[in-house]
Amino acid sequence: xxxxxxxxxxxxxxxxxxxxxxxxxxxxxxxxxxxxxxxxxxxxxxxxxxxxxxxxxxxxxxxxxxxxxxxxxxx
Amino acid sequence: xxxxxxxxxxxxxxxxxxxxxxxxxxxxxxxxxxxxxxxxxxxxxxxxxxxxxxxxxxxxxxxxxxxxxxxxxxxxxxxxxxxxxxxxxxxxxxxxxxxxxxxxxxxxxxxxxxxxxxxxxxxxxxxxxxxxxxxxxxxxxxxxxxxxxxxxxxxxxxxxxxxxxxxxxxxxxxxxxxxxxxxxxxxxxxxxxxxxxxxxxxxxxxxxxxxxxxxxxxxxxxxxxxxxxxxxxxxxxxxxxxxxxxxxxxxxxxxxxxxxxxxxxxxxxxxxxxxxxxxxxxxxxxxxxxxxxxxxxxxxxxxxxxxxxxxxxxxxxxxxxxxxxxxxxxxxxxxxxxxxxxxxxxxxxxxxxxxxxxxxxxxxxxx
Numbered sequence: 001x002x003x004x005x006x007x008x009x010x011x012x013x014x015x016x017x018x019x020x021x022x023x024x025x026x027x028x029x030x031x032x033x034x035x036x037x038x039x040x041x042x043x044x045x046x047x048x049x050x051x052x053x054x055x056x057x058x059x060x061x062x063x064x065x066x067x068x069x070x071x072x073x074x075x
Numbered sequence: 076x077x078x079x080x081x082x083x084x085x086x087x088x089x090x091x092x093x094x095x096x097x098x099x100x101x102x103x104x105x106x107x108x109x110x111x112x113x114x115x116x117x118x119x120x121x122x123x124x125x126x127x128x129x130x131x132x133x134x135x136x137x138x139x140x141x142x143x144x145x146x147x148x149x150x151x152x153x154x155x156x157x158x159x160x161x162x163x164x165x166x167x168x169x170x171x172x173x174x175x176x177x178x179x180x181x182x183x184x185x186x187x188x189x190x191x192x193x194x195x196x197x198x199x200x201x202x203x204x205x206x207x208x209x210x211x212x213x214x215x216x217x218x219x220x221x222x223x224x225x226x227x228x229x230x231x232x233x234x235x236x237x238x239x240x241x242x243x244x245x246x247x248x249x250x251x252x253x254x255x256x257x258x259x260x261x262x263x264x265x266x267x268x269x270x271x272x273x274x275x276x277x278x279x280x281x282x283x284x285x286x287x288x289x290x291x292x293x294x295x296x297x298x299x300x301x302x303x304x305x306x307x308x309x310x311x312x313x314x315x316x317x318x319x320x321x322x323x324x325x326x327x328x329x330x331x332x333x334x335x336x337x338x339x340x341x342x343x344x345x346x347x348x349x350x351x352x353x354x355x356x357x358x359x360x361x362x363x364x365x366x367x368x369x370x371x372x373x374x375x376x377x378x379x380x381x382x383x384x385x386x387x388x389x390x391x392x393x394x395x396x397x398x399x400x401x402x403x404x405x406x407x408x409x410x411x412x413x414x415x416x417x418x419x420x421x422x423x424x425x426x427x428x429x430x431x432x433x434x435x436x437x438x439x440x441x442x
Contacts (some may be wrong), residue, residue: 002271003428006080032338035292066088
């Protein structure tokens with residue numbers, strides 16, 4: 001029930017958007033994430049974008065993960 | 076390559092995370108993953124078998140369909156059988172057995188039950204069928220509740236008089252509090268629900284370290300997200316300073332999603348709610364505020380339910396939901412209770428622990 005998937009916004013009109021999820025186009029509501037812009041990735045749950053994914057945070061996490069080694073940095 | 080998915084499934088990254096986890100795991104610890112989505116991901120990606128045996132992962136009550144009480148299920152079934160009603164619901168609810176059959180069986184007997192992807196689809200149904208009463212059966216936690224509230228506001232704006240919602244919505248912190256205060260299982264840390272926390276914010280879990288001295292790491296749903304959170308929990312256990320860690324920063328903020336919570340608070344107020352396995356919990360459910368009562372299906376269609384909500388005979392879903400019992404320990408598991416012929420909801424829902432064990436972990440090695 002709390003499943004959500006990342007999707008890219010391709011068009012916005014009013015409080016609605018077209019997103020692409022794994023190549024499939026869908027309409028979602030932006031009522032809960034009015035700050036979302038075309039090109040943003042949002043987490044989609046039950047027809048609504050519930051968060052705009054933070055690119056910088058994702059990048060930092062991935063860098064942290066890639067730099068992690070067996071004796072790596074503390075969390 | 077799917078952005079935000081594939082990189083968090085990179086085998087190299089997973090192996091290094093597992094190495095770190097193996098190094099840190101020096102004694103037996105039990106962590107509970109609150110969310111059924113985590114249970115499924117942990118088993119689907121084989122993480123349980125890859126992690127050291129000292130780390131025990133227990134499933135929690137984070138499956139909205141599973142914690143829906145038998146009485147509430149029977150109310151939904153009674154509603155679906157009324158003439159002139161179209162009952163719209165998420166697909167997960169269709170096969171959950173009530174005292175007398177499921178919604179799927181009710182549909183086979185002539186009830187108009189529709190599966191929708193979003194509550195907004197139910198609003199569209201009401202718009203398209205002005206002569207019918209469309210009721211949305213709302214089951215879900217804080218992730219889902221704002222989407223229901225936003226749909227109600229949309230129906231309100233459009234002046235739709237044939238749309239209503241049966242709210243079985245629930246709030247997750249009281250359930251976690253109930254489990255921790257009962258102390259039925261010894262827990263050393265909690266894997267926090269990523270999408271609930273996207274809405275409520277990490278502050279909602281501060282009570283765990285403050286009241287119970289138990290750390291919480293909020294996790295995403297890809298394997299690297301889950302292992303990163305488990306590593307964080309091990310670090311916190313080791314240093315003996317419990318706190319709340321956000322291990323899903325690309326989606327979760329400390330303050331959550333205030334807009335989503337605003338909608339939720341505008342339409343609903345907090346009430347006592349009945350949970351399968353946990354009983355009545357104060358301030359754990361969402362009911363309509365007076366100004367939106369026109370959309371409350373419980374008010375619009377007063378129901379008399381004949382059943383007393385007795386749980387299915389022999390069903391141990393309640394214990395599974397509290398982490399007291401693992402699905403394979405239930406005498407019915409994979410014998411008289413299977414996804415094809417479920418006895419309890421944990422074997423039906425896409426977030427149910429029994430369904431996850433049945434689907435991904437039937438080999439004894441996986442346990």
